[in-house]
Amino acid sequence: MSYHIIVNKNQNVTYGQLLKNRFVRDDVCISRKVEAAAIVVGYSKFYLHNESSRGVALTVNDEVYDVELNICASAADYMLAAKLALAIAEINNATISPEFDDELSLDEFEARYDARWAHSSRLNGADSLKFLLQESDEVKLPGCVRPFYFGNYVLDKISQDQPNEEQFADRVIDEIKNIQFIEHTVEGLEVPTLIDGSFPEGVQTVQVILPEYRLLLQKSDWVILKVGSEILKVDREQFMRHPSLELTRLDESQYVLQPIEMKLYLEIVKHFSLLESPPDEVMPVGQKLIETNVQTTAANGKWWQFWKQ
Known part of the structure; x- marks a missing residue:
């Protein structure tokens, strides 16, 4: 239940290079403290304050940069993932290989993986949460800041008016976002x-x-x-x-x-x-x-x- 965008690793990238790249918004957050000069290695999670739900995971090994999204990621998460992939590819002088698609140049990828793609992709897999409850009382969804626990309470709360697929996905995403940034919305x-x-x-x-x-x-x-x-x-x-x-x-x-x-x-x-x-x-x-x-x-x-x- 994840989606991957792969960029070949031709060279190391620092956090400073990535965050200052022209494709990346200047308000992107990282879930842990990093130094600008530090090389991006292992696992990192990127997100946008008040816009992300699941965030964007970046895993780096000796061969590739793996940009990963999970079900119920927000449209902002999908757009952030695309921009991170573009930035990494530009710094590495590399092509981009989205899951279920061909290897693409920067221009091809930027044209295809735009805001419309991000908006429609947010629906991917959200409906599967209902089926997962048949095997477990709750489903843990790690968020960009903290976990969210989906279960029958949330399902009943957001399903009282029998929402369609798009409404259901948006409501789950909103519930996840609420938990991520709740200290900024609940006074004290x-x-x-x-x-x-x-x-x-x-x-x-x-x-x-x-x-x-x-x-x-x-x-x-x-x-x-x-x-x-x-x-x-x-x-x-x-x-x-x-x-x-x-x-x-x-x-x-x-x-x-x-x-x-x-x-x-x-x-x-x-x-x-x-x-x-x-x-x-x-x-x-x-x-x-x-x-x-x-x-x-x-x-x-x-x-x-x-x-x-």
Whole structure:
């Protein structure tokens, strides 16, 4: 369920060369920090703020540059993929080989893979999501910023008026885009970093929940509640069933968690920890070391730095 545009690798390309090329818009983003002088190697994901849904993957090996798109990529993603392919081909003095098409020169490719192609291509494969639900309760679609989880909740939400193929695809794409850039549309929303922690149960994903902040509750195995010097690990599904929480559903597995007042937070901690009396101190938000035996593979080993930089 992917589409590839291949460019032969005649030479290395730096991120600076690629992003400054005449074919590439000056507002293109990359999903990780890179240096302009760094050579494009391995895997990178490119996207456009507020326009991309899945983004555009670029994989580089010794022989080719592989520009990849996935189902429910937006029209902007398809157009970005075409422009990246053109830029790489120009820098490499190479031809372009789109999937299901002949090898093309730059001029031939630019004429054929234009805005009309991008607009129609956004429909590719979107309908297959319905069939995938016959095998699984949800389908994870990695987005340009974060995952989107398609399932019966989203299907029912966007299908109430029996949309046609084009309407269905556009609605799924819009739902994905909403999740990608939600911190810019929901006032005061914080997005804690998900952490892979090593527990007796094995390596599992956790998210830290602190009081008085509106949070994106992402899909994880556990949530971590912090009280004084103590850390409480709670099963995410059990945590979500607590009747005092205010949750706004976004997709099959992700929610906006409304701020939990301090008093209620302590009561929730008491509920899950079975403490005889709630503690009276909660550490404020900040990049402070939380003393714990939990080991993680988080970047730089600083797993307590869970707020997005």
